[in-house]
Amino acid sequence: MNDTLLTSVVALAIAVGLAGIVVPVLPGSVLVLGAILVWAVAVGTTSAWAVFSLAAVFLVVGTVVKYAVPGRRLKADGVPNSTLLLGGVVGIVGFFVIPVIGLFVGFVLGIYVAERGRVGGARAWPSTKHALKAVGLSILIELVAGMLAALTWAVGAFVA
Secondary structure, rough: HHHHHHHHHHHHHHHHHHHHHOOOOOOOOHHHHHHHHHHHHHOOOOOHHHHHHHHHHHHHHHHHHHHHHHHHHHHHHHHHHHHHHHHHHHHHHHOOOOOOOHHHHHHHHHHHHHHHHHHHHHHHHHHHHHHHHHHHHHHHHHHHHHHHHHHHHHHHHHHH
16 A cells, blocks of 8 residues: 555544544544554554554543543542433434434433433423533543544654
8 A cells, every 4th residue: 555545544544533522423532542542553654653652551541531520520520420421322313213313312311311300390490401511521532532632643644
């Protein structure tokens, strides 16, 4: 595979991975890291492996932070993990019932139902909003990590 084709395919895979972070249909961070790994293997230089390593660090740290920070905020807001679990399960069901947007609709519905059962109707929506803000923060953290990994690859691919 020539360099231009390799670079184009890797750039496309990274772009799809970043989109997969925002619209969680694909494992975005895994796709970004996999694309950079393919590039590093194909290029095979020490600097290519250094680029891969730095991108991997960004993505691993991003993954840890994306669970730690929102989880801490949810605990502070009093939203239990069982609520998020139910939201996730209903979100997965929703994904198959209403393609693409069903994941979001099901997630919100699952959290609302869990919180309505736990705290009652009047306090269910504020708890749901806390959970949605935490999920948004989680997506933002993963997106920043993915963008840093993509930027690392771009600098490594085009400068080195």
